[in-house]
């Protein structure tokens with residue numbers, strides 16, 4: 001998530017803010033300041049409405065954050081490892097480093113957010129009632145009233161039983177518990193999610209035609225977003241399931257072409273890049289893997305210097321994180337590739353380079369399995 005800025009740390013969890021949040025923040029504040037508040041609390045100044053809009057947006061943001069933190073808090077208590085939450089256009093996404101392998105864990109994590117939102121709604125309602133009964137701070141009461149409404153809307157929206165929404169996760173967990181089949185459970189929750197997404201898109205388009213531009217656009221965008229996540233969530237489970245049981249040692253490419261650290265770049269270009277057409281080569285020094293030389297590393301050096309520049313001077317030293325063992329699974333490999341943003345990983349056995357695994361190898365494997373109906 002490079003599009004996000006780091007905001008603060010809570011309970012060891014990094015909270016980041018996707019740039020799309022600023023758009024939403026502005027849009028919500030503006031809609032409230034010029035439409036909602038003037039109609040529910042008439043007779044105030046423009047400046048007051050703007051301030052009300054901004055304060056409400058900040059409170060809304062805090063409520064969404066608390067909702068996400070509740071999911072993460074419960075997840076971490078149950079042995080998951082959530083290090084980062086990114087708040088983006090339609091709420092938040094907790095970065096799960098692993099998926100729960102027990103439906104009860106998933107159920108508890110899923111329900112924690114809506115419970116927190118329910119408590120928030122109740123607390124704000126309580127404060128608002130007190131203010132109203134003494135007839136004091138009408139502006140604050142109006143803001144709290146809005147926050148109560150928005151939290152109730154958040155609960156209803158989140159509890160729609162379509163994946164990836166919380167309700168969809170609850171449905172998935174219950175189905176998974178009953179059947180023991182996470183793939184089937186995800187498929188059903190995803191289908192409901194996609195159905196709801198299509199309904200939202202359709203509803204949004206209808207709104208657009210009847211002149212409700214902003215509401216219509218909202219519905220269409222949220223629908224498209226949910227549709228994509230529902231689709232992706234199911235595909236992810238299928239991919240994970242099929243990659244989990246595969247040992248890297250059985251599928252990696254052996255007999256990797258390696259180069260020596262003291263070779264010159266000229267020699268590598270002539271005898272390796274031209275011959276094998278690979279984008280990068282592992283670099284070996286006294287039979288140990290020490291780095292990787294890519295075409296980009298060579299390109300960064302001017303041509304006249306290729307004869308005198310040695311591989312070890314321009315290669316990227318090997319990142320200890322970017323190494324797999326023969327016993328790792330294909331799922332470990334894919335997770336690592338996604339995390340590090342690389343397409344190939346070296347595989348070590350007893351400290352020596354024994355093979356290499358690429359994203360393409362994994363995709364080919366998936367395609368074979370699908371073709372054979374496995």
Ligand SMILES: [Zn+2]
Pocket residue numbers: 067068071113114158166
């Ligand atoms: Zn949630």
